[in-house]
Amino acid sequence: MPQKEKIWNKNFVIACIGNFLVACSFNLLMPTIPIYLADELGIEPSQIGIVLSSYAVALLIIRPFCGFVVDVYARKPLFLLGISLFISAFFGYYFATTVMFFVVLRFVHGLFWGLATVSANTVAIDIIPASRRAEGIGYFGVNTNIAMAIAPFVAVNIYDSYGFQVLINCALVMGFLAIIAVCFIKVPVRQKLDKIPTMSLDRFLLLKGLPIFFNQLFISFGWGTLVAFAVLYGKQTGIHNAGIFFLFLAGGIVLSRVTSGKFVDRGHIHKVMATALLVISIGFLGFAILHSIYAFCVSAFLIGIGYGTLFPALQTIYINMAPSSKRGTANSTYLTGFDLGIGIGMLLGAYLADHYGFSMMYLITAGACLVALFIYWFNSKGVYERNRLK
Template sequence: MDGIQEMEGKEKIWNKNFIIACVANFLVACSFNLLMPTIPIYLSEVLEVPHSKIGIVLSSYAIALLLIRPFCGYWVDVYSRKPLFLLGLTVFIATFFGYYFATTVVFLVILRFIHGMSWGLATVSANTVAIDIIPASRRAEGIGYFGVNTNIAMAVAPYIAVMIYDSYGFQTLITCALFMGFLSILVVMFIQVPKRQRLDKIPPISLDRFLLLKSIPIFINQLFLAFGWGTLISYAVLYGKETGIQNAGIFFLFLAGGIVLSRVTSGRFVDRGHLHKVMVVALLVISLGFVGFALLHSIYFFCLSALLIGIGYGTLFPALQTMYINMAPGSKRGTANSTYLTGFDLGIGIGMLLGAYFGDHFGFEMMYLITAGFCLFALVYYWFISRPVFEKNKIQGNN
């Protein structure tokens, strides 16, 4: 049986290749996110690095992503996508071995940079392969299903990582990440990617092959939203420990719950033409969640804030990615994906760096209040700038 029977009259999303792509995406995202919340703890508790320098280590991978993402979009539009996916994965997994020997800040900065380069290629190619498999009429819904694997991994893996780190140490955590990474490579080998029409010639290198230029206003909007995600994945655990939460990794479980509750449903609403309503609701919920996270310091509000933020981002992700995809022709799908992912990379990197500065000078509570303010600004910006830009440049019947 190739897939799950869909409702009559609808094109099928859950075919064999899409299921394989989702499993692979989940495994590789888990391997990566096992280290995201634990590296700050390792740096702070073992290497005794101040918060400001922790931000430098964390943001080095984001800088690498910024450098490589635009080229990845060009490569996946021109060359075979599955080999590029496997190449990125292989380098990405091999880099984990370096963490066994990571005992200095400089070494970790270099290691994170290499990890960021390979992660960039793996994620752009993975997203583009998935979109090739998803029927155009159900694209936002399919993106929601595919992306929720990443988001669940981003939420569940840190919770598990904190428990492994506290019980068995950093070395064991690296071994777990390596194991999941090897499994992802094996799974990807079974994906059958749809054949694309062979290009008569390789397109000339130009700026619009690296960034979807007409989406730049939306890209700017995205930076304010990604800033918040950067502060969450980097400092939520440290913030929780400062406010007396025993296992602050529980934040990520509730974050995952919110993402799962909202992501797939929001994709269906987008496919039915309610894109702008979905975006406005998402931005309001995210802002409210950050305000609660900053001001209400008990385990109950800690978890409730995580749930709200998860619902907001889970609603936002497929809607925002669909905007980029629907503004690009099929021949620039990789460019659209790389632009979308680059927006998050840059915003997350800024969140890591400025978050460390704000945390050092004003405290994490003020940092998350500032984050809430950025999200409210993003809502106003979206309604008056991003929304008209999308309506002007969207491509009808894009497949």
């Protein structure tokens, strides 16, 4: 029996640490900016949605170009440049006191976040052995998702106890530590390109993956409503520290993500995707109609299991349809799908919350996830099988 190639080498561990710290710094602000805008500036949910979605608009603009650049130029220097610019943008929050300032700052921050995340994911894939790619992606991605879940819980507590500026201080410290960590990564040397490829649409988006990209919008819609409004929804339903939602979300993500990649590598990718989407739908349904602290936590756990299972499977779908020379393009397409869906979730979710309330918004979110399951099973599955590289 051949020995498995090793995933957990020094470079992969350092890449995970750097990525975790960057993701933590970013996600400290996701639940607290809505609270700050609502409590300190008296802003309505519809305007909060505009502020939050401005970074997603920036990501939509920059991601495809990042995929092209990462495929052409050295990836580690681009990773360092991306996170350095990203961390420097945090200084702007010390001076953000108006809605317009927040909109512009979040847009700029989104541009830098786009370069940092595309280069980070592509560096990780270069380090991971090809035979264990989905498993490795699962391990690498889980630290991002843990950051998405734990950082908001910590952020709410810091914000309540010490205020917004102390929160920015914490984000900056994490960011500087991430830069130091990334400096020590050794990335495999790639063969130098004879010439820079001609700029064309297929260098920015994985064209054969566009039907799956459309499917992904319904999937990521739910994540947008979640990160933007879960805390406000919890407070509205009488849960004092609604940030606990993200702890249970993290628990579900960790439990599922570290194991789901193995099932994908064994050829069960479609069953993994379908199961994940069904679990997410059930989680959002419970979140919408049950308002006790116990239901709040169980729903978070189910949603975490669903998304934790889905993330590595969906990313592997894109990667398996692209040659190694287009891994950056595949990653940027995958990430852009989430950016667009999250942005739609924030904007449309804000409108729905304003007019129909948070419960109806999350009920519609559950419906969107069921639509995603239907589209995947009857369309995306076939698209993948026809286009994946053997």
